[in-house]
Amino acid sequence: MASIIASPSRYIQGKGEMENLCTYAENYGTNLFVLTSPSGRKRVEPFIAKGQKDAKITYEAFNGECCMTEINRVMDMCEKAGSEVIVGIGGGKIHDTAKAVAYYMKKPVIIVPTIASTDAPCSALSVIYTDDGVFEKYLFLPASPNMVLVDTDIVSKAPERLLVAGMGDALATYFEARACQQSDASNCVGGKITRAAMALAELCYETLIDEGIDAKLAVRENICTKAVEHIIEANTYLSGIGFESGGLAGAHAIHNGLTAIPETHELYHGEKVAFGTLVQLVLEGADQDEIQEVLGFCQEAELPTTLADLGIKEVKEEQIMEVARLACSPDDTLGNMPFEVTPEDVYAAIIAADALGRYY
Missing domain, CATH: 1.20.1090.10 (Dehydroquinate synthase-like - alpha domain)
Incomplete structure (x- = not known):
C-alpha cells in the first residue's frame, strides 16, 4: 500500500488576513458565495469589504445543521447567484457544509475558521447529520480544501x-x-x-x-x-x-x-x-x-x-x-x-x- 499525505493546496495564517480573502480567491474566481452565520457575517464582512475590489460576494446565512436538506438548499442558492467559489466562514458545521456543496457542484472551496477549537478545517471530510441533528454518514471527499485562510486577530478573540x-x-x-x-x-x-x-x-x-x-x-x-x-x-x-x-x-x-x-x-x-x-x-x-x-x-x-x-x-x-x-x-x-x-x-x-x- 502506498504512503499518502493529504493537505490543503494553500494554508494561509496571519493577523488581518481576512482583508485579503478576495485577493487570494482570485486564483479560483471573482464571484464568491460566502456561507456563514448572521453573527459571523457581522464579524467578518467589514474586513472582507476593505479588500473586495471588483469581486462579487453573495452572503448566505447558515441554517445550523450540516444535513442534505441544507446542502441542497445552499447548492440551489449558489446556482442562482452564479458563484464560482464556495467560502465557508465560521465553525465546523459551516465548513463541512461548504465542503460538501463544493464537492457536489465541482467548485473550489475556501475554508475560513473563526475559532481554533478543532482540527477539521484542513480535512477532506464532511460529517453529515439528519435534519434533526442525528449523525447520518461521513462524506469522504477526494481532496482537502483548495485553501484554508486563518485571520489570527479574529480567532484570538474567540472565548x-x-x-x-x-x-x-x-x-x-x-x-x-x-x-x-x-x-x-x-x-x-x-x-x-x-x-x-x-x-x-x-x-x-x-x-x-x-x-x-x-x-x-x-x-x-x-x-x-x-x-x-x-x-x-x-x-x-x-x-x-x-x-x-x-x-x-x-x-x-x-x-x-x-x-x-x-x-x-x-x-x-x-x-x-x-x-x-x-x-x-x-x-x-x-x-x-x-x-x-x-x-x-x-x-x-x-x-x-x-x-x-x-x-x-x-x-x-x-x-x-x-x-x-x-x-x-x-x-x-x-x-x-x-x-x-x-x-x-x-x-x-x-x-x-x-x-x-x-x-x-
Whole structure:
C-alpha cells in the first residue's frame, strides 16, 4: 500500500488576513458565495469589504445543521447567484457544509475558521447529520480544501475555552499517529503514514507543551502573541494534517464511547479527546514521565483529567463498560492500536486514568 499525505493546496495564517480573502480567491474566481452565520457575517464582512475590489460576494446565512436538506438548499442558492467559489466562514458545521456543496457542484472551496477549537478545517471530510441533528454518514471527499485562510486577530478573540478545546483535540494527534505507525495501520486517507505526517504530528505535541499555557493566558487577556499564533497553527494545521495523514487510534474511540453518557454532552469534542488521550496512554502502559507530562499539561490548561471533570459525578460500572464496548466497536479506531484491545481493557484504563487524575 502506498504512503499518502493529504493537505490543503494553500494554508494561509496571519493577523488581518481576512482583508485579503478576495485577493487570494482570485486564483479560483471573482464571484464568491460566502456561507456563514448572521453573527459571523457581522464579524467578518467589514474586513472582507476593505479588500473586495471588483469581486462579487453573495452572503448566505447558515441554517445550523450540516444535513442534505441544507446542502441542497445552499447548492440551489449558489446556482442562482452564479458563484464560482464556495467560502465557508465560521465553525465546523459551516465548513463541512461548504465542503460538501463544493464537492457536489465541482467548485473550489475556501475554508475560513473563526475559532481554533478543532482540527477539521484542513480535512477532506464532511460529517453529515439528519435534519434533526442525528449523525447520518461521513462524506469522504477526494481532496482537502483548495485553501484554508486563518485571520489570527479574529480567532484570538474567540472565548479562551474554545482555544483550549482545540488543544485537547490536538493533544491526541501525535499519540494516535504513533500507535498507527507501530501497528502499520492505514491513515484516514487510505494510505500508510509518511515521515512528513509523523514529523508534523510530533511538532504539534511539542508546540502544545512548549506554548499552550502561554497562549491560553494571552487569549484570556484578549491579545494575540506569537504563542497564540503557534497554537492556532498547531490546532488547525499541524493537528489537521497529523490526524488525517497519521491516523486515529484510542483517544478518539474513547471520545466516541463517552458520547453514550448524557452528562458529557455539555463538553466540547476536544475536551473529551484530551481525557481519551490519557486513557490511551494508560492502555499502552506508556512511560510514567510521558503520562505525567500529559497530565500536568491538561491540569494546567484546565482540560479534563477525571470522570468528574467530564460531568460524571457518579461512576457506574455498567455505564463505563458501555463506553468501553462502544469504543471497541469494529467500526471505530481502537483496532489501530498495536495490540488487541478488549472492552475489559478499556474499562480498566478509564478507571485507572481517572484515579491518576484524582491523585495528581
